[in-house]
Amino acid sequence: MTTIATNQLTVPDEIRSRPGTARMLTGDRPTGKLHIGHYFGSLRNRVRLQNQGVDSLVVIADYQVLTDRDIAADLSGHIHEIVLDYLAAGISPQRSTIFTHSAVPALNQLLLPFLSLVSTAELDRNPTVKEEIAAARRASVSGLIYTYPAHQAADILFCDATVVPVGDDQLPHLELTRTIARRFNDRYGKVFTVPKPLLSPAPRLLGVDGRTKMSKSRGNAIALSATADETARLIKSAVTDADRHINYDPANRPGVSNLLLLIGLCTGQEPEQVAESLSGAADLKRTCTEAVNEFFAPLRRRRRELAADPAQVGRIITEGNTRARTIADDTLDRVRRAMGTFA
Numbered sequence: 075m076t077t078i079a080t081n082q083l084t085v086p087d088e089i090r091s092r093p094g095t096a097r098m099l100t101g102d103r104p105t106g107k108l109h110i111g112h113y114f115g116s117l118r119n120r121v122r123l124q125n126q127g128v129d130s131l132v133v134i135a136d137y138q139v140l141t142d143r144d145i146a147a148d149l150s151g152h153i154h155e156i157v158l159d160y161l162a163a164g165i166s167p168q169r170s171t172i173f174t175h176s177a178v179p180a181l182n183q184l185l186l187p188f189l190s191l192v193s194t195a196e197l198d199r200n201p202t203v204k205e206e207i208a209a210a211r212r213a214s215v216s217g218l219i220y221t222y223p224a225h226q227a228a229d230i231l232f233c234d235a236t237v238v239p240v241g242d243d244q245l246p247h248l249e250l251t252r253t254i255a256r257r258f259n260d261r262y263g264k265v266f267t268v269p270k271p272l273l274s275p276a277p278r279l280l281g282v283d284g285r286t287k288m289s290k291s292r293g294n295a296i297a298l299s300a301t302a303d304e305t306a307r308l309i310k311s312a313v314t315d316a317d318r319h320i321n322y323d324p325a326n327r328p329g330v331s332n333l334l335l336l337i338g339l340c341t342g343q344e345p346e347q348v349a350e351s352l353s354g355a356a357d358l359k360r361t362c363t364e365a366v367n368e369f370f371a372p373l374r375r376r377r378r379e380l381a382a383d384p385a386q387v388g389r390i391i392t393e394g395n396t397r398a399r400t401i402a403d404d405t406l407d408r409v410r411r412a413m414g415t416f417a
């Protein structure tokens with residue numbers, strides 16, 4: 075479990091003192107609207123890094139959606155909604171490059187050399203791959219699932235990212251990315267930067283089921299764009315437990331503790347401190363609803379305003395894709411030279 079204080083800024087000192095030497099890459103899969111787990115797990119750190127002056131890239135991993143589902147439904151609709159979520163959360167297209175995976179073919183060409191550097195056993199035991207198969211809620215997924223971590227390594231390494239703000243579900247992928255970068259450099263000479271993950275104080279916010287990670291695909295999420303009423307309904311339905319006394323104990327009382335953490339994140343308090351101020355289960359849910367709705371009200375208002383200009387989303391992605399293609403072409407050239415292969 076995390077030991078990062080709820081209200082702690084998580085931009086490391088080494089980046090804060092020399093933001094010009096860092097580059098951030100992170101992203102999301104267009105499988106639905108972003109939720110408050112994304113916000114506290116990754117989005118808030120992205121905005122902080124961007125605002126510190128770190129060159130930032132955000133990938134919308136549309137091509138990768140195919141890896142755990144055969145049909146990527148309504149990709150363009152999801153991409154549109156996610157860009158609105160980004161903008162409302164404070165990601166600025168002037169300072170961050172927002173691009174879509176499928177529009178950058180040179181990035182995707184890194185997949186084969188990267189897969190050649192990992193064993194099938196390493197892919198088999200990757201816990202995130204197992205989790206994603208379970209989350210896909212299907213009898214079987216295609217062989218593409220095994221390419222997921224190497225694909226993600228390509229997303230991160232193609233732009234020489236040094237820092238990757240993620241939730242803890244992504245740590246095994248990050249570790250494999252670091253391994254791929256090291257192995258490539260050992261085999262072919264130094265081409266890639268070895269990146270570091272950046273966790274937030276909420277590296278795994280649970281869903282309203284009180285049990286599993288809040289996820290777009292699990293139907294347990296509170297969307298950033300939910301209305302105040304929808305939020306109230308979802309929190310009211312949140313699974314807690316029968317003990318009326320409120321205390322913070324994530325191992326034994328995950329549902330209650332998750333709501334306490336959420337209140338803490340929204341109000342800048344530690345969850346233990348929040349627990350002491352509450353009188354019982356009804357108070358917990360009421361306070362949580364108020365805290366979430368108050369915290370996200372400005373973001374939601376901005377999002378509604380932004381939605382009035384749908385054309386801007388296309389412009390932002392077109393510009394981002396152009397920049398990402400330039401970076402990826404340059405990286406692929408370096409890779410080809412290092413490997414001594416391809417024309």
Ligand code: ATP
Pocket residue numbers: 101102103104105111112114115116209239240241242243244276277278279280287288289290291292
């Ligand atoms: P899906 O169900 O389609 O996998 P998701 O909700 O897991 O969707 P992703 O697009 O896979 O979202 O994840 C995007 C980023 O957000 C990743 O860095 C991931 O670690 C982070 N993230 C996702 N859910 C949470 C969560 N509940 N708490 C903290 N971070 C999260």
Ligand code: MG
Pocket residue numbers: 289
């Ligand atoms: Mg996921």
